[in-house]
Amino acid sequence: MAKMKLFYSPASPYVRKVMVLAHEAGLEKKIETVAVMVTPVKANPDVAKRNPLMKIPALIDGDTTVYDSPVVCEYLDSKHRGKKLFPAKGKARWTALRQQALADGLLDAALLVRYEVTLRPENLRNAEWHAGQMGKIGAAIDQMEKEAGSLKGAPTIGQITFGCALGYLDFRFADYDWRKSHKKLATWFEKFSKRPSMKATVPAMPV
Amino acid sequence: MAKMKLFYSPASPYVRKVMVLAHEAGLEKKIETVAVMVTPVKANPDVAKRNPLMKIPALIDGDTTVYDSPVVCEYLDSKHRGKKLFPAKGKARWTALRQQALADGLLDAALLVRYEVTLRPENLRNAEWHAGQMGKIGAAIDQMEKEAGSLKGAPTIGQITFGCALGYLDFRFADYDWRKSHKKLATWFEKFSKRPSMKATVPAMPV
Known part of the structure; x- marks a missing residue:
C-alpha cells in the first residue's frame, strides 16, 4: 500500500503533534514526510x-487530503486499531478536544510572536501586540498547570498537544522559564517527554 | 434545565458558525448569549x-467548558437528535472537517488582516504580511470555488463554515469582489444565505 505523504518541518509544533500521534498509534512507518518550508510572507x-x-501539516492519502493539524490527527487516529488518542465520546472527548484547542491556542500565540520578532522588520514591531500574545501564552500555561494533576492514563490528543506546546516553548522561547511557577506541569512534562513518541520528534532546525 | 452560555459577539464569524449550527440543530433556544468584547491587545x-x-466563542454547559469554535460546534452537534452537521465517519467526515479548516483558515487570515489595519498603528504596518494573508484568502476562495459544485444535500459543518467565511468577507471586506471570478461559489452562497439559520445570524456591529 502506498504510504501517506505528510508536508513536514522538524521545527513545526503542529507537525510534531501529528508525528507524536503517529508514533503512539504505530503508524509512523506508513507516513512519508515531505520536507517543506512555509512562511506567511512567501507563498509555497x-x-x-x-x-x-x-x-x-497537510496529509495526503491517495485521493484524500486533510488539514489542519486537528483534522490530520483525527484522520490518522481512525487508521489504526490500537487504543484511540481521540476519546470517542462524552466528557473524555470534550476534555481532550478542549485541551488540544488550549495548547494549539498557546502555539498560535507563540507563532504570532515569532513572526513579529523574526519576519517583521524591527521598526514595524508593535509592543502591545507582542504583549497581548505573550499574555495568552501565560494564561494558557496557568490553565495547563491547573489541569496537570488530571493528565493521567493513556495519552490523548489533549496530552499530546500539551507536550508539543511545552516542547515548542523550550525550543523557541528558551529564556521563558515557565517551569518555575508551574511545577506540576513541569513534572508532568518531564515524564511525558520520556515517551518514545516524544523522544523521536524533538524539534530541530530544518537542514 | 439551565441554558448553556455562549460568549458571543454579533461580529465574530466563529461565533456565527456556532449560532448557525445551533439554528440548524434546533438548539438556539437552549443557548444564552453573553455579549463580550475581545481583542488581542487587551485582556478580557x-x-x-x-x-x-x-x-x-466559548461555551459553558454546567461544569463543562468548550472552545474553540470547531469543538463548540461538535459539542452542540452531540446535543440533539436531528440530522447531524458533523458526518460521523468516512469520506463525508474528512471532507466536512477539511472544509471547516479551509474556511476557518480563510477567516484566520482575514482576522489577521483586520488586526493589521485596525489595531496596529499605521506606521507599524507591514505590506508583506498584509499581502501574504490576502494571498491565503484568495487561494482559499479559489479552492472553495472548485468545491462549490459538490456542496449539495443537507448542510454540514463544512458548508456552514464556507457560508460564515463568505459572509464575513461581505461584512468586513465589502470592496473585495470575490464573486466576479468565483461564480459557482457565489451562486451557492446566494442560495445558502437564504436558510433561516443564516438569515438569523447576519453579522452586525456590536452595540
Missing part, C-alpha cells in the same frame, strides 16, 4: 496545490 | 476565566 506553490492556506 | 478577564486564550 507545492504546498498550495494541496492546502491553499499554505500551512503545515 | 471575564472571558479569561473560562477560556485563557481570551477568544470567542
